[in-house]
Amino acid sequence: MRLLISTFSDAADRLFLIRTNKKDAEATGLMAQNLISRDSLLLVMQLCSLLCFSCVRKSQQAASSEHQMISAESNAATLAGNVLTHNEIADWLAPFAAENYSVLDSVRGDLNNDGLSDLLVVLRRNGEDTLSNVIEHPEKRPLLLLLRQQDGRLHLAARNDHVVYCYDCGGVLGDPYGSIAISGDSFTVEQYGGSAWRWSRTLTFRYFEQEENWFLWRDLTGFYHTSDPQDIDLTLRTEQDFGKIKFAEFDIYQDQE
DSSP: OHHHHHHHHHHHHHHHHHHHHHHHHHHHHHOOOOHHHHHHHHHHHHHHHHHHHHHHHHHHHHHHHOOOOOTTTTSSSSOSSSSTTTOOOOOOGGGSSOEEEEEEEEEEOSSSSSOOEEEEEEETTTTHHHOOOOBBOOOEEEEEEOOOOTSOOOEEEEEEEHHHETTTGGGOOOOOOOEEEEEEEEEEEEEEEESEEEEEEEEEEEEEETTEEEEEEEEEEEEEEETTTTTOOOEEEEEHOOOOOOOGGTTTSSOOO
């Protein structure tokens, strides 16, 4: 929002200068009409682009990530949608997802620094919104690390059902799932929830080539009250705090201290 306000302010100043320059040009007999029109058009196009980007970004954040599509660039089979039924599931993904599970989210990237396009996939139980009970039996959401082989096939390198919170683990705010991302030799899982008191948790796992495995690298938590959202209490924990924890052994439902 601040960016848009600043941009509009700059735009207003620039349009004022354009009008002033135009009057000066006409007064001195210079013909700058074409240049002014072109500058004005470019400025309007830039503002429209910013507005469109802002609207699209908000829509993407509000929309459910279940509508994201996964395709297999190196395979003939391609998912028609994210729901993993026997009729729609591709053969290469069948060993990785149990029946009655769907793809909640996915992201592409190089998870092990071999130059190939891997997949990070979050699964969810179909009907979890009615089946899950955060206290008695939370429906777990498996997180899969699928590595691309030289022949284009995917291999399940690791799986953990205790990294992504359950559907009703977010309190009043509901589903706490935020996003997943791959950056360099690490990947991140973001989640948030709460009510008047809001919390967030960002887990980062990093790949170590010597161990040929992924380990918890950073655990960032944040808390704030809705009455003062600018006062955020952030706590960053690293390997020095929790030791070496393999991705497959991490459990978000237990205290790691």
